[in-house]
Amino acid sequence: MSLFGKTRRKVLPGFGLSLGFTLAYLSLIVLIPLSAAFIKTSGxxxxxxxxxxxxxxxxxxxxxxxxxxxxxxxxxxxxxxxxxxxxxxxxxxxxxxxxxxxxxxxxxxxxxxxxxxxxxxxKNGWLGGYLEPLWAKGVTTLDANAPGAWKDWLGLRIxxxxxxxxxxxxxxxxxxxxxxxxxxxxxxxxxxxxxxxxxxxxxxxxxxxxxxxxxxxxxxxxxxxxxxxxxxxxxxxxxxxxxxxxxxxxxxxxxxxxxxxxxxxxxxxxxxxxxxxxxxxxxxxxxxxxxxxxxxxxx
Missing domain, CATH: 1.10.3720.10 (MetI-like)
Structure with missing residues (x-):
């Protein structure tokens, strides 16, 4: 109740209607499309x-x-x-x-x-032309201490x-x-x-x-x-x-x-x-x- 004895009006409708609209909207936009992946996989x-x-x-x-x-x-x-x-x-x-x-x-x-x-x-980009040779040299140096490991994971290119x-x-x-x-x-x-x-x-x-x-x-x-x-x-x-x-x-x-x-x-x-x-x-x-x-x- 407000100070004047009247019920304060809410901006949105009642809880039931608002919740129903929310669930319906989420179902159409999110739940139903995503459930299609599970339905397809269930086969x-x-x-x-x-x-x-x-x-x-x-x-x-x-x-x-x-x-x-x-x-x-x-x-x-x-x-x-x-x-x-x-x-x-x-x-x-x-x-x-x-x-x-x-x-x-x-x-x-x-x-x-x-x-x-x-x-x-x-390699021919603004920064790649300068950085890639340094990067490849650095990775090769690391690879010398751990043969194959660093080169395989990091790669010689950017x-x-x-x-x-x-x-x-x-x-x-x-x-x-x-x-x-x-x-x-x-x-x-x-x-x-x-x-x-x-x-x-x-x-x-x-x-x-x-x-x-x-x-x-x-x-x-x-x-x-x-x-x-x-x-x-x-x-x-x-x-x-x-x-x-x-x-x-x-x-x-x-x-x-x-x-x-x-x-x-x-x-x-x-x-x-x-x-x-x-x-x-x-x-x-x-x-x-x-x-x-x-x-x-x-x-």
Missing amino acids: MTWDAFVQAVTSPRVVASYRLSFGVSFLAAAMNAFFGTIVAWVLVRYTFPGKKIIDALVDLPFALPTAVAGIALTAIYA AFDRPGIFIALTFIGLPFVVRTLQPVLEEMEPELEEASATLGANRWQTITRVILPELTPALITGSALAFARALGEYGSVVFIAGNQPMHSEITPLLIITKLEQYDYRGATAIAVVLLVVSFTLLLLINLLQKWSRRHHALV
Whole structure:
């Protein structure tokens, strides 16, 4: 009841109608299309499903997609923290432009990003012509200490090899970390750092004992989002990866390849594996966000 004795009107209709509309909309847009993958896969026997998702070529694509996605998320966790800190804590000319550039991977079509990165890091590109000889020499030197291991994993080229995949996944994952950390940094009072310095803590102690504990929940959430986004990325990677089976072929590309070969059940089987992993990651991200909100509420 309001102060005038009248019932306060709600913007949306009643809970039942709103919930029904929400469930219907999500079913049409999300649940029904995704369930088609499970329905298509259900026509396979268990042995055929296991064989389809555990063949050597598929396992190699899992290893590449999960491994490089994790490395890209770790890289973004480190540099994304620095970028978010600079954007929140400092004022400098061109700050708004740099802040807008952080969102560029969101707005830029993934195919355009892949073509641009390839043009830059290819052997005849703006940076590739200078970096690739140095990279190949460095990898060969590492390979001398561990024959075959580093060269097979890293590759001697930047574009059209695994380093190119890493660059593309780092590019598309950076905004998730920065945008997750920025609100937390904005809520952190600079007085905490000043109090830490007043009590005799050096800069490293202030970072590790004052700042990082506050940022850890948001940092984990942003890194998990970047990892989940990188795991399903296709457009920006396919142009720069080289797409060599058993070496630089990511799992989303393998799904497309099987569709082109009319192996629909094999493609949907691999898609189901990625779908289950992605759903698990999203569930973990939601739990992390809940933990983060509870953590800040207690603080």
